[in-house]
Amino acid sequence: MLFKEFAEFCEKLEKISSTLELTARIAAFLKEIGDERDLYDIVLFILGKVYPPWDERELGVGVGLIYEALENVSGVKKTKIEEMIRDLGDLGLAAEELTKRKKMATLAFEELTVKKVRETFDEISSLTGEGSRKRKIMLLTGLYGLASPIEARYLTRLILNEMRLGVGEGIMRDAIARAFGTDPEIVERAYMITNDLGKVAVVAKNEGSEGLRNMRVQIHVPVRMMLAQVAESFEQAMNEMKVAAVEWKFDGSRVQVHWDGKKVTVYSRRLESVTNALPEMVDEIKRCVKPNVILDGEVIAVKDGRPMPFQHVLRRFRRKHDVGKMVEKIPLEVHFFDVIYSEGETIDLPLTERRKILESVIKESEKVKIAMQTITDDVKEVERIYRQAIDAGHEGVMIKNPNSPYIPGKRGKHWLKLKAIMETLDLVVVGGEWGEGKRSHWLSSFELACVDTTTGNLLKVGKVATGFTEDDLEELTELFKPLIVSQEGKRVEFIPKYVFEVAYQEIQKSPKYESGYALRFPRFIRLRDDKDVDEADTIERVENLYKMQFELKRQ
Ligand code: AMP
Secondary structure, three states, X not given: OEHHHHHHHHHHHHOOOOHHHHHHHHHHHHHHOOOHHHHHHHHHHHOOOOOOOOOOOOOOOOHHHHXXXXXXXXXXXXXXXXXXXXXXXXXXXXXXXXXXXXOHHHOOOOOOXXXXXXXXXXXXXXXXXXXXXXXXXXXXXXXXXXXXXXHHHHHXXXXXXXXXXOOOHHHHHHHHHHHOOOOHHHHHHHHHHHOOHHHHHHHXXXXXXXXXXXXXXXXXXXXXXXXXXXXXXXHHHHHHHOOXXXXXXOOOEEEEEEEOOOOEEEEEOOOOEOHHHOHHHHHHHHHHEOOOEEEEEEEEEEEOOEEXXXXXXXXXXXXXXXXXXXXXXXXXXXXXXXXXXXXXXXXXXXXXXXXXXXXXXXXXXXXXXXXXXXXXXXXXXXXXXXXHHHHOOOOEEEEEXXXXXXXXXOEEEEEEEEEOOOOOEEEEEXXXXXXXXXXXXXXXXXXXXXXXXXXXXXXXXXXXXXXXXXXXXHHHHHHHHHHEEEEEOOEEEEOOOOEEEEEXXXXXXXXXXXXXXXXXXXXXXXXXXXXXXXXXXXXXXXXXXXXXXXXXHHO
């Protein structure tokens, strides 16, 4: 397929706001794509993704490289390009303008295809080390050289993972279902198991519902993790469950461990591999766990028998160099609480059966443990376990339905969590403001948004300026600087990439933000760099918390 066809289609989508119409248009477009590889790429590209989330490859192209490539094709300098972004609104539109002014030498003689874009992306993401920056700029210059103005707009947005089409995973799921005559729920399940909507679309096209139903969990392909809902109280949780499997809620970081007898892969909650950062854990898993399994658990950092704050685990996960030093500094333990695969998929078995399998595949050691579990119908017993967990330095309890299957990617009523502190929100950082005086080189406040899962849009809910130490601000400024896409006075806009956990005094209704809500006195707690943008809290969650606090006040 010509990349131009894709770009022109995106332009049409950009003008549509109705979810139904977007779904219908995308379905019709997908249906017409003959080539499998094109279909795979187009599904990802419309979502602004180059690779599925768990793929270890990434483009590693920031705005800086795009400026240089655009300067090469147009002769326009970076400062001027920045001005254009301010006038036009985004780098995509600026790229479109700039390609209109292409120098003769870079005028295209060949038409850009989706395949060519994909191959160039693959080459860019394979580059590392010395000379890679230069080569990346060359490859990008080549792409812009072949691109017509409208292609340049969407090429740029694709590289920045921000298509601005208002198409989220929900719309894409429905469009795939509609294009290939299957049910959105079947598509959803296949997606949660494979984490690859491109692949799901190809199977839907070739093999229909049957093919999707037959898609199975595979070792070394991460599965979306099952998630928990908040319980309002012990009583409410036990009314819901009647009989529950109660476990401690460990305050660490979620991991999914795949072990086939040759290789262990450890995926973080974002489904990124953190295997290389955890060599001692990998060795211990090989020693203690029977192969051909996928296990679900929580890694915690422990010193002198007490859990260390959760950020330490993330420090371990992030570490790329001198990993050995960190192994001693931050000792880890993993507490497994579920099994997704053992010589075959186990997700449809009830929790009690999965628990038996879990106990049969793990020989516990100092570092590898099975989370303690009590089956009870007694509220008092749940409260006792809760206090025990808090006394041991953990977060609270998980109250699980003993008969429930493992539902990948689902935040449902089968798992309820009860924590000690008021619920915080995990929000996407979409903009910020430079500080004043001494702090003028630092970003000093950050705009926060929640996710609208249907459209994929980010809806602002407030601005956080307290809770940061000076070190935080310095680090965050470095982190966010490369993500700035536009600036107006002191205000800047970022490519949405990071999530902050924030506390607040209350949620108010407010016409000020497009979400319709505003946080009162938000306070920064931490950077949740284990969470992806699409894992941030949703507008529904904000609405629910708003209603919950309202009811509490009335009591
Ligand atoms: P939250 O991140 O607040 O939505 O809480 C859910 C998280 O608690 C899960 O994603 C796990 O990382 C963590 N967790 C800790 N202990 C358990 C447990 N026993 N069962 C399930 N999840 C747990």
